[in-house]
Amino acid sequence: MxxxxxxxxxxxxxxxxxxxxxxxxxxxxxxxxxxxxxxxxxxxxxxxxxxxxxxxxxxxxxxxxxxxxxxxxxxxxxxxxxxxxxxxxxxWGEVKTxxxxxxxxxxxxxxxxxxxxxxxxxxxxxxxxxxxxxxxxxxxxxxxxxxxxxxxxxxxxxxxxxxxxxxxxxxxxxxxxxxxxxxxxxxxxxxxxxxxxxxxxxxxxxxxxxxxxxxxxxxxxxxxxxxxxxxxxxxxxxxxxxxxxxxxxxxxxxxxxxxxxxxxxxxxxxxxxKAADILTSKLVLNLNEPPKFKDTSWIKPVKYVGVWWEMITGKSTWSYTNQENIKLDSIDYTKVKPNGTHAANTAHVKEYIDFASQHGFDAVLVEGWNTGWEDWFGKHKDYVFDFVTPYPDFDVQELQRYAAAKNVRMMMHHETSGSVRNYERHLDTAFQFMNKYGYTSVKTGYVGDIVPLGHKHYDQWMINHYNYVLEKAAKYKIMVNGHEAVRPTGLSRTYPNLIGNEAARGTEYESFGGNNADHTTILPFTRLIGGPMDYTPGIFQTKVSAYNPQNNSFVHSTLARQLALYVTMYSPLQMAADLPETYNKHLDAFQFIKDVAVDWDDTKVLEAEPGDYVTIARKAKGKSSWFIGSSCDEQGRTSTIKFDFLEPGKKYVATIYADGKDAHYEKNPQAYAIRKLNVTRKSKLAQYCAPGGGYAISVMEVK
Missing domain, CATH: 2.70.98.10 (Beta-galactosidase; Chain A, domain 5)
Structure with a gap:
């Protein structure tokens, strides 16, 4: 060669x-x-x-x-x-296996x-x-x-x-x-x-x-x-x-x-x-590691109500006073005049506990219970909250006793104002406080710029912080619902105490000008790919001015679609977000929120096209009942589905919560109709969905 x-x-x-x-x-x-x-x-x-x-x-x-x-x-x-x-x-999850x-x-x-x-x-x-x-x-x-x-x-x-x-x-x-x-x-x-x-x-x-x-x-x-x-x-x-x-x-x-x-x-x-295959993929979860801790018996899906929407709409306030320029170590709240609009007071919270107990809800979330809310936002203060000191009108011990007597748990709220170092310095004490008073879950918040300044919500240092909070919470057997944190990446498999995240425009934005009518037809294909969202659905009074005459925003959804979101927007943490007095006016529709499960054995995507419509059926954990939700965009449509996911040889009663014939998310959002049908796995349904509307169905086996 x-x-x-x-x-x-x-x-x-x-x-x-x-x-x-x-x-x-x-x-x-x-x-x-x-x-x-x-x-x-x-x-x-x-x-x-x-x-x-x-x-x-x-x-x-x-x-x-x-x-x-x-x-x-x-x-x-x-x-x-x-x-x-x-x-x-x-x-917990959308399927059993x-x-x-x-x-x-x-x-x-x-x-x-x-x-x-x-x-x-x-x-x-x-x-x-x-x-x-x-x-x-x-x-x-x-x-x-x-x-x-x-x-x-x-x-x-x-x-x-x-x-x-x-x-x-x-x-x-x-x-x-x-x-x-x-x-x-x-x-x-x-x-x-x-x-x-x-x-x-x-x-x-x-x-x-x-x-x-x-x-x-x-x-x-x-x-x-x-x-x-x-x-x-x-x-x-x-x-x-x-x-x-x-x-x-x-x-x-x-x-x-x-x-x-x-x-x-x-x-x-x-x-x-097929668009439906995107929604049923478990690829992201499969790429995460198994749970970091063996005992997960204390982790339970939660359906809750809370003192929240009335503050988001401006009807009530988080703060106890209207005083500003406050330092926690230099103010005696018992000597300061209250503003009269503070929602997290003992008597009012008891009303929410009564409502939760009456209708079988697991927990009550209370925001604005702790000192510091007068002077927290946008100040870049290192020390804002201590996470253990209540306002004078919030009796921690009495509410613990009252909730326990009603078989209702209290849900903690920790707003950090982005001051991460302050939260970490108080974390053990705050979680010990929760253990002492029977709080098993916490909603964390990171509103505003991150302190120390220069860090961002999604940089490596903050990612490590969020995961540190999950590990620390697991030590105290506490479930975490993180708001303003990074969007999830399937870590709920490794840390199953991460039962919820925000990380997108939720229902609160309906009070800040509104979400687009197609919003909830897109989120299952985007934000929910990484994990469940605490979207806080269930708003029946869609005109915000009914609670706050100064706010002309409205919820871009029909009432029937608000029910559908409990199925289409998957989460093991679901809130009935509206006020008890509003639900009491629509107890027939509220029945679906009471009935719908928050944990599932099976999930079927019946129809799907991102930005246009989503129809999903889910089988309740350990039960024979199914729940169906359908959400569509501003165009409206007729949904056509089959019930072939039901068991052969069995009969069911389907209760359909649908848009009224003249329903419209802007013009007539509260128009709805409820009817019952006998169905089997051979049944089919063509159901009208109004613009910005949808429907919800509970399917119960006839024993």
């Missing part, structure tokens, strides 16, 4: 080593993943569904601060494959110049892809700072997107529905004011991002198992339709401080040609 032929052979071997592809398929063989190294050692991947491109060639890697980046110059030094097929039972079935490919890459090792682990499920970066312990890479993660999602052209403006501090924006090519032109109008917000780009987007391709593929991009890492956003190249990861910076501008061995969260891509 002459030298030229030998050189050619060596060159071919080098090209093969750096550019060879590793392919795997999903268990059902409908998804195909290809992992490759480009000629310059740049790792890439691509994804196809039933032969159709989902993601074109997309780059992988991380830019590092002050040293060689992990984006190129790699050779593949190992490729390991395995298959997993197991089932597990969630502590979850199957975790995937084919895995772990590609080990070594950077020639630095000898650093980076492993990319891919798991291909029937419903999508999860992958993460792993960094083994190694002398060449011990401590490092992430400047930016360079994960790409190269889409197959312009696509319809359901998106939120990228922001380091809030997800509380209205979802915009547009083509990706229109994002730049719509960004300014989409970035509406918030208590704390840091938008970062004219084309930055948040996850979960829901997409629909021109050839009819539904694609959802998110992340799973967000631990010791900052939250991921997506930067859009609107010329080439490539999305690239964009991490939340900390106070120093860094995106991540890591020490090997370590790993990133999973990057997730759920895909199907």
């Amino acid at each position: 002459n030298i030229s032929r030998l050189s050619l052979l060596l060159l071919c071997c080098l090209v093969w080593r750096t550019a060879r592809a590793e392919d795997i398929q999903s268990p059902n063989k409908q998804l195909t993943l290809s992992v490759n190294l480009q000629a310059d050692g740049v790792p890439t991947y691509s994804l196809r569904y039933k032969g159709r491109p989902v993601l074109k060639t997309s780059k992988l890697g991380l830019d590092l601060k002050g040293t060689t980046s992990l984006t190129s110059g790699f050779t593949q030094t190992a490729a390991e494959r395995r298959t997993a097929d197991e089932s597990w039972q969630p502590v 979850i199957r975790n079935h995937y084919n895995e490919l772990a590609v080990t890459l070594t950077q020639t110049a630095t000898k650093r090792v980076m492993r990319v682990r891919f798991r291909l499920f029937d419903d999508g892809l999860g992958f993460r970066y792993e960094f083994p312990r190694q002398p060449e890479l011990a401590y490092f700072v992430v400047k930016e993660e360079r994960t790409q999602f190269a889409l197959n052209g312009d696509q319809k997107a359901f998106w939120l403006p990228g922001d380091y501090d809030t997800q509380e924006y209205s979802t915009v529905t547009s083509n990706l090519s229109e994002v730049r032109g719509k960004m300014k109008a989409a970035t509406t004011p918030n208590a704390s917000q840091t938008p970062f780009s004219a084309t930055g987007l948040q996850t979960p991002l829901m997409l629909k391709s021109k050839d009819g593929l539904y694609i959802n991009i998110h992340e799973a198992a967000l631990i010791d890492y900052s939250a991921m956003h997506l930067e859009l190249d609107d010329q080439n339709f490539v999305l690239e990861s964009h991490l939340t910076p900390d106070a120093a501008g860094d995106k991540g401080l890591l020490q090997t061995p370590c790993q990133s969260p999973w990057r997730t891509v759920i895909v199907s040609d």
Whole structure:
């Protein structure tokens, strides 16, 4: 062999080593993943569904601060494959059992110049892809700072997107529905004011991002198992339709401080040609670890009422006085004149306890019970609340006694005002206080800028704080409902005491100007992909001025759709958010809220199209009863469903809570009709849904 032929052979071997592809398929063989190294050692991947491109060639890697980046110059030094097929039972959830079935490919890459090792682990499920970066312990890479993660999602052209403006501090924006090519032109109008917000780009987007391709593929991009890492956003190249990861910076501008061995969260891509499959995917949950603690018997789904909506509407106040410029260590509240509008007083809370007891609710949430509410918002104070000192008109001991006698639990509220260091310094004392007085769950809040200033709600330091609170709460057997925290990434599997999150525009925004009528037809495809939301539905009096004449906002929903949300907006934590006196005027419709379950054995998506409509049926945990909810946008529609999910040979009575024939979310929201039908699994139903409306059905077996 002459030298030229030998050189050619060596060159071919080098090209093969750096550019060879590793392919795997999903268990059902409908998804195909290809992992490759480009000629310059740049790792890439691509994804196809039933032969159709989902993601074109997309780059992988991380830019590092002050040293060689992990984006190129790699050779593949190992490729390991395995298959997993197991089932597990969630502590609470939409189904009784979850199957975790995937084919895995772990590609080990070594950077020639630095000898650093980076492993990319891919798991291909029937419903999508999860992958993460792993960094083994190694002398060449011990401590490092992430400047930016360079994960790409190269889409197959312009696509319809359901998106939120990228922001380091809030997800509380209205979802915009547009083509990706229109994002730049719509960004300014989409970035509406918030208590704390840091938008970062004219084309930055948040996850979960829901997409629909021109050839009819539904694609959802998110992340799973967000631990010791900052939250991921997506930067859009609107010329080439490539999305690239964009991490939340900390106070120093860094995106991540890591020490090997370590790993990133999973990057997730759920895909199907059926919208319903996106809603039934358990991919994000499956990429999280099992529970961190063995005893979960104390974790119980909760249906609750609370002193909340009257304050959101402006009817009542959180604060005890109207005095400002208050320091907790220098004021005696017993000597200050009360404002007369403080809602969290003993007598009023007892009324809520009575209502909860009468109608079989588990708990009562009380906000504004503790000192400090006069001077908390927007002041960037380090010390605002101590989480244990009640106002003079809130008798903790008496309310504990009264609630216990009525078989009702009290739900704690901890607003931190974003002062994280202050919350952590009081955390043990606050949780011990809860244990002492029988509080088993807490609603936490992080309204406003994070203190210490410079940190963001979604940076690595704050992610670690949220997870620290969950671990600390578990020690005291306390369930957590986090508001203004980061959007969930399936961590409720690892920390099942995380029974709720906000992390989106909830019902409160109906009092701040209103949510779009299609809002609740989009959230199941976006925000709820990572975990349940404490949406606080059940508003029957949709005109806010009925409670506060100075507020002309209205709830963009019919009353019937408010019932449907208890099914379509899944959560093991559900609030009947309106006032007791309003429910007492509509006890026939309120019956559905009393009956509907909060924990489930099975879930069926009967109809779905993001932004247009969602119809879901769920089977109550340990029972034969089913509940159905349907929500539609401002156009209205006729929903057509089958009852073929019911058991063969059994008979059921369906109670249908539907929009009245002249119902309309703006013009006539309280028009509803209730009727009963005998149904079996062979039955069908065509049901009218008004604009901004829907329906709810309880299906009870005839014994």
